[in-house]
Amino acid sequence: xxxxxxxxxxxxxxxxxxxxxxxxxxxxxxxxxxxxxxxxxxxxxxxxxxxxxxxxxxxxxxxxxxxxxxxxxxxxxxxxxxxxxxxxxxxxxxxxxxxxxxxxxxxxxxxxxxxxxxxxxxxxxxxxxxxxxxxxxxxxxxxxxxxxxxxxxxxxxxxxxxxxxxxxxxxxxxxxxxxxxxxxxxxxxxxxxxxxxxxxxxxxxxxxxxxxxxxxxxxxxxxxxxxxxxxxxxxxxxxxxxxxxxxxxxxxxxxxxxxxxxxxxxxxxxxxxxxxxxxxxxxxxxxxxxxxxxxxxxxxxxxxxxxxxxxxxxxxxxxxxxxxxxxxxxxxxxxxxxxxxxxxxxxxxxxxxxxxxxxxxxxxxxxxxxxxxxxxxxxxxx
Amino acid sequence: xxxxxxxxxxxxxxxxxxxxxxxxxxxxxxxxxxxxxxxxxxxxxxxxxxxxxxxxxxxxxxxxxxxxxxxxxxxxxxxxxxxxxxxxxxxxxxxxxxxxxxxxxxxxxxxxxxxxxxxxxxxxxxxxxxxxxxx
Numbered sequence: 348x349x350x351x352x353x354x355x356x357x358x359x360x361x362x363x364x365x366x367x368x369x370x371x372x373x374x375x376x377x378x379x380x381x382x383x384x385x386x387x388x389x390x391x392x393x394x395x396x397x398x399x400x401x402x403x404x405x406x407x408x409x410x411x412x413x414x415x416x417x418x419x420x421x422x423x424x425x426x427x428x429x430x431x432x433x434x435x436x437x438x439x440x441x442x443x444x445x446x447x448x449x450x451x452x453x454x455x456x457x458x459x460x461x462x463x464x465x466x467x468x469x470x471x472x473x474x475x476x477x478x479x480x481x482x483x484x485x486x487x488x489x490x491x492x493x494x495x496x497x498x499x500x501x502x503x504x505x506x507x508x509x510x511x512x513x514x515x516x517x518x519x520x521x522x523x524x525x526x527x528x529x530x531x532x533x534x535x536x537x538x539x540x541x542x543x544x545x546x547x548x549x550x551x552x553x554x555x556x557x558x559x560x561x562x563x564x565x566x567x568x569x570x571x572x573x574x575x576x577x578x579x580x581x582x583x584x585x586x587x588x589x590x591x592x593x594x595x596x597x598x599x600x601x602x603x604x605x606x607x608x609x610x611x612x613x614x615x616x617x618x619x620x621x622x623x624x625x626x627x628x629x630x631x632x633x634x635x636x637x638x639x640x641x642x643x644x645x646x647x648x649x650x651x652x653x654x655x656x657x658x659x660x661x662x663x664x665x666x667x668x669x670x671x672x673x674x675x676x677x678x679x680x681x682x683x684x685x686x687x688x689x690x691x692x693x694x695x696x697x698x699x700x701x702x703x704x705x706x707x708x709x710x711x712x713x714x715x716x717x718x719x720x721x722x723x724x725x726x727x728x729x
Numbered sequence: 730x731x732x733x734x735x736x737x738x739x740x741x742x743x744x745x746x747x748x749x750x751x752x753x754x755x756x757x758x759x760x761x762x763x764x765x766x767x768x769x770x771x772x773x774x775x776x777x778x779x780x781x782x783x784x785x786x787x788x789x790x791x792x793x794x795x796x797x798x799x800x801x802x803x804x805x806x807x808x809x810x811x812x813x814x815x816x817x818x819x820x821x822x823x824x825x826x827x828x829x830x831x832x833x834x835x836x837x838x839x840x841x842x843x844x845x846x847x848x849x850x851x852x853x854x855x856x857x858x859x860x861x862x863x864x
Contacts (some may be wrong), residue, residue, distance in 0.1 A: 393778045409758045455731040455823055456730075456823070457823060458777075479730070479821070480732075480780075480821075481777075481779075481780050481821050482779070482780065482781070483779065484774060485777050485778070485779050485821070486777065487773060487777075487778025488774060488776065488777040489776075490777075492775075492776065492777055519861060519862075520860050520861050520862050521857075521858055521860070521861075528862060555862070559861055559862055560861075563861075573859060576864065613863070614864060615864070618864070651864055654864075678863075707856075708731075708811055708854065708856065708857055709856045709857050709858060710856040712859055713856070
């Protein structure tokens with residue numbers, strides 16, 4: 348068996364080595380992808396003794412083939428030697444540079460996600476296409492267009508950490524579909540980034556992912572339906588992930604440079620800390636939402652703050668906080684339904700749950716909201 | 730990214746601007762229309778936004794169960810049906826604005842006289858995956 352995780356972890360290093368030998372990013376990345384596909388095919392029967400050396404050799408050969416094909420097409424003289432001297436001694440972290448390049452601000456989020464999963468994550472185009480439910484040819488085009496967009500960007504240009512974190516957040520938040528566990532992949536890539544940077548928000552994002560991942564076994568029933576946080580069986584939460592997430596978060600918070608990911612992780616940590624839903628420290632959670640709104644101004648954070656206010660100060664206070672927000676926000680109606688039910692207004696809540704179900708943008712949430720409406724419409728139970 | 734279904738109707742959509750039935754077009758106009766549709770799909774393949782497409786026959790029927798042990802009941806063909814879908818395309822795009830922009834281009838496929846049909850297309854979002862982080 349090929350240890351796929353180990354194979355994938357080598358990919359950014361191998362791209363970096365080709366870069367040092369003089370290959371441009373786009374060509375190096377293509378050649379390494381071809382070597383990766385070859386490795387997946389060949390290694391199960393014939394595993395190499397030196398996996399990284401194998402990948403470098405095969406990728407470099409593919410690179411030279413591509414250059415030769417290109418040069419003969421253009422009738423230019425060959426300028427590339429078969430075995431060039433290794434480049435200068437490493438003084439920058441190639442893998443870190445790849446994170447920046449693949450999440451470059453000139454790329455659309457979807458392109459940056461695809462390119463990051465391929466060049467940094469070492470996934471094949473087919474795996475990425477399956478994860479995002481598009482044809483492989485479509486994903487291949489998305490990636491090659493992204494690389495064309497980057498053609499003027501130098502490999503060593505300083506990058507924007509905020510866009511890197513946003514891309515990793517997107518990979519995590521879209522969760523799991525197909526045979527690639529994107530949430531696990533996002534955690535692996537964020538962990539790897541955290542080991543290479545000294546930044547509180549990278550740690551904050553890693554903590555956020557770990558703390559949410561811990562709840563995963565309790566989030567869905569065997570039939571795939573969603574279990575709301577308050578109803579989750581907390582004995583199913585992964586205490587190892589929670590402990591790690593809390594450690595990572597506390598180390599970041601001690602440095603006193605708060606950011607949005609740290610604030611979100613702090614909220615997740617407070618939920619993780621409550622043994623039952625009733626024990627949740629909603630007053631502290633509201634304080635963290637205040638910080639989050641101050642830091643990001645994000646309307647979704649304001650909406651979630653209204654939920655927390657409803658828990659901390661009662662449903663009327665929550666509805667008052669909600670009334671200040673734009674009713675067109677996603678999940679606004681679902682939040683209104685929840686607060687109205689808590690306020691004892693079952694008929695209004697039932698109607699709002701039905702409205703919210705129609706506005707849901709995923710099937711699991713639609714079904715959950717429909718069940719809420721059905722439960723209320725079935726009449727009061729004593 | 731979000732996926733959208735673009736639906737083209739044989740019947741049931743509001744009336745197009747250039748509303749001449751295809752059978753009354755010249756063969757060259759039909760060719761030009763088919764080529765426009767192909768080019769449109771190819772362009773979306775190139776931009777990494779194409780997911781799939783199929784055209785549907787006008788034939789078909791309604792089917793429903795008639796209870797256990799009985800064969801299903803059929804009704805049709807669709808002579809009485811007001812709404813009849815001609816084909817679909819699924820795209821995966823950055824935003825709803827982009828989906829609308831593309832549907833607009835598809836609607837401008839040439840018809841009678843080589844002029845754009847300006848037909849009405851239905852644009853429907855597909856459900857996505859639930860987010861992991863919701864609080």
